[in-house]
Amino acid sequence: xxxxxxxxxxxxxxxxxxxxxxxxxxxxxxxxxxxxxxxxxxxxxxxxxxxxxxxxxxxxxxxxxxxxxxxxxxxxxxxxxxxxxx
Numbered sequence: 001x002x003x004x005x006x007x008x009x010x011x012x013x014x015x016x017x018x019x020x021x022x023x024x025x026x027x028x029x030x031x032x033x034x035x036x037x038x039x040x041x042x043x044x045x046x047x048x049x050x051x052x053x054x055x056x057x058x059x060x061x062x063x064x065x066x067x068x069x070x071x072x073x074x075x076x077x078x079x080x081x082x083x084x085x086x
Contacts, residue, residue: 007047010065018063022049032078037061041075048072 010018026042026049033039033055040051048071052061 004045006045007065007067010044010047010049015060015063018049019051019060022051022063030075030078032075034074039074041072 005013005021010021013021021044022042026044029041029043029048031038031040036054036056038053038055040053042049042051044065047065047067049063049065050071051063053059054061
């Protein structure tokens, strides 16, 4: 079981520490690709987390937490719900 960290605490962690929380407590929600990045969306506690992975460089570029629903727009644009509509 992971410690509940606030969004402020999460954003102050190192990249390795942020990744640990993602793998050990966050719920994976969605992924999409843009340019040379694979952008993953997670949910932890009461906030969302983006993990930006550089495909060609084979490395995590950034991990950031947010609560703004406006930042969810790129993910929502890439979700296909056709299977639930038919």
